[in-house]
Amino acid sequence: MKRLFLSLLTLFGVALAQTPGVSDTEIRIGSFGPQSGPAAAWGTVMTAIGALFDHVNAQGGIHGRNLVLITRDDGYDPARSVAAVRELIDRERVFALVGGVGTANGLAVMPIVKREGIPWVSPSSGSSEFAAQSDGLIFATYTNYEVESALMTRYAVQDLESERIAIFYQNDGYGEEGLRGLEREVAALQEAGHDVTIVDRVSYERGETNMAVQALRLRGGEADTVVMYSTPGAAASLIAEFGRLEYTPRILASSTLLDPSLLANPGMQGALVATFMRLPSVIVGEGNGDPIADEVFNTIVVPYAPEAAQDPFRALAGVGFAQPLIVALEAAGPDLTREALLEALRGISGYDEGLFPNLDFTEGYQGNNSVMLLQMTPEGLRPASDYLTY
Template sequence: MLKLNKKGLLFMGSLVLSASLILSGCGGGNSSSPASQQKAGKQAQGVTDKEILIGNWATQSGSAALYGAIAKGIDAYFQYVNDQGGVNGRKLKLVTYDEEYQPSRAVAIAKKLIEEDKVFAIVGNDCTSCNKAALPQFKKSGIPVVGVSSGSDIFVNPVIPNIYGLLTNYGIEARIFVNYAVDELKGKRIGIFYQNDDFGKSGYEAAVDELKKKGMQPVAEVSYNSTDVDFSSPALKMKEANPDVILSFSITKPTAAYKKELSKVGVNVPFIVTSVAGADNNMFNLAGDSWKNVYSSSWVAMVGSGDPKVNKYVEALKKYGKDLNPSGPAQWGWAEAEVLVEAIRRCGNDLTWENLNKQLETFKDWNEGLAFNVSYGPDNHYGTTSVVMIKDQNGKMAPASDVIKYKAGK
C-alpha cells in the first residue's frame, strides 16, 4: 500500500528522496545485474514467499500533475486484489515516485527502482519523453515494463522484448481521428494542434500522413511546449486558418487552456483531442463552458456505460480510492494493473522475468479487464489497438461510436 503524506500525495520525505535519486543516478548498484540474475535462472528480484514488489513513477506536480492519479489507480487495484488474498498467495506492494514530468528525474528513478528498490516489474509509467529517456536502462536490465502510459511508437515498433504498451498507440489513434473527422464529421479543412515533443509529434506525424492518403493536408499546424501557459497566440493562428475540425495531440492543462482561448476568439468547430486529455471528465472543470463540441477516444470501457466490469470497478474505487475521479488517469492505472496482475497470475510460482514475458505474450483479445481486446505476441506489444470514440454530453464524455479496432501495421 502507498505511503501518503498529509496532502494525500505520494510518498516519503522529498529531501531524502531527492538525495537518494541523485546518488542512484551517479552509479553504484550490485555487481550482479538483474539481467545476469535472470539469465542464471534465479527467481526474480522483488519476490518473496509473501510479497511482490512493483515499481512506478507518476507525475504529481507541474502541468501534468493530473496524471498522478495513474499511480493511485494502480495502488487501488493492488489493495483490491490483496484483500482477496493477493496473487497466488502473494500480496502486491507498489513503490512509486514523482518524476515531475522531467526525463532526467525519470532516469534516476528508473535506476533506483531497478537497482535499489529491486522491484519485480514496472507498470504504468507516464510521460513519453520520460520513458524514452529511461528506455536504455529498461533494455539493459531486462526488467518487464508493462502498460507504459504512452502510446508512442518508440516503445512498441519495433518490438522490445521486455516493454509492453497498453493504451492505444498515438499514431493509430491519430489515424482513427482523421478518418472520423473526414468520414463522419465531413471535415474538409483540418487544423492540428500538438505538443512539441515525442508525445505530440507521434500523433501529429501520423495524422499528416493519414490526411495525405486522402489527398489532403492540414490547413494549420500549431505547436506548443508543455511548459507554456499563454495560448492566445496559438488560438489566433488556428482562427486565421479557418479549420472546420481541429485535431489536438496535447495533455490536460494545456488542452483546457487552449480550448478556452479558442472559445474566446470564436472558434467552436469540432475539437478531437487524444485520450490522455479528452477521456478525463475533469476537463469539464478545467475548461469550463468551453469544453463543448469535443471528441476523443477511450481504450477502456467508459464509466457510466453500464458495463458490469466498469460498475464493479467504480464500486471498488469508492473503497480503495474514494477521492479519485473514476474516469481518466485513475481508470487507466487500474486497467494497466489488471493486465500485469493477470500475467503474474498466469505465471503461477515461476516468477521469473522470462516467464512473465512468456505469459504476457499469451494474451489474445483479452477482455476480462477494463481495456479493450488486449493482445500481445512475439511480434506485437501494442496491447490494445481498439477505441470507442466519445463526445461531450451533459457535462461528461459519452460513447459516440461502437468499438473501433485498428489493425496494427495497416
C-alpha cells in the first residue's frame, strides 16, 4: 500500500510539473480575433496562422511535436476577447498565444496574460503599449503607429519636400499615436533646419461617417500633405469630400488603410501607404514582389489555406505574426517550458528570413521598427521606397 501511495504521489507530482499545453506529441497555441461581425475579414489572420502550423507539421513539427492552433471568435468585441482568452488559458490550457486582432481587444486581455504568465507573440495591433507594458511576456512585431507616422513624416519632408502637413485621425489611442509620431518627427526636422509646419490636426469620432466638415477644415489649412490615421470607411468619406472640393493634397496613410475597397478608390491614386512587412508579387505586381514573401505565399498560403489567398495582405500578416514563434520554439529545444520559450524569443537577433525585416528582440520587446511605402497606381500597388527604419 505504501509503495502504491508513493507511486501515485510521484505521478501526481509529474502531472503538476508538466508545462500547460505541452505533451510528448503536441504544443497547443491559442489565438483570438473576429471571425464574425463587422471585422470578420480579419479572421484571415488566424486562418493563415493555421496554414503555417500545417506547413510546419508536414515537415515533422517542432522537435517531434505537432503544433495545434486553438482559436476563439471574439466578434471584435473587447469583452468577448477577455472571455475568449480566459477560456483558452483555463479550459484549453494553451502553452502560448499568437496574434489577437485589435488594439482595444489586446489591451483588454493584457492583464490576464501578465497575471497568468503566458507568452504572447505578435499582438495584431500597432499600439506601442504592448511592448511598453510587456513585463517580459509580450513580443510585438507590428511596427507601432508612432514609429510608422514618424517615418512617413520624415519621408514626406526629406524626399517629397512637403512643407505644410496636416493629420486626419480617429480620436482614440490608434489615431493619437499617429499624431504623436507626426509631432515628434516634425519637431526633430525643424531642429535640423527643415522648413516644415503642422498646419492642422483634424480628428473624427469612432462611428462618424460624414467627413464634410473635416475636409473643409483641411482644405482651409492649405496643407500640401495629409497624413491619415483612420478607418477605411472614414478615409473613403474624406476622399469623396476632397473630390467635391477639388482639393488634391499628397496623402500618406497608415498600414491600416491597406484595404481592398479603399485601394480600388480612384481618389486614392498617387497616395502612399505604409506596410510593415515584405509583400509578394500578387500584391505589388509581377517582378516587384519580395522573394521571401513570394515563397511564403506560394508554399504556405496557397496550398494550406487557399481561401485566405483571396486576401493576401491579411494572409501574409498572419504568417508573419507566427514566424517568430516558430523560430523561438525551435530554439527553445525539446525540453519545452514557457521560460525556455521566453528566453529564445529574447534571443531573436536580426532575424531576416521571415516577412518582417531584421526582427530583433535583444534590446526590447518591439521587434520591428521598419516600414516601406507603397504607391497606389493605375496598375495597382507599387513599391515607392526602400525600407525606412527608425
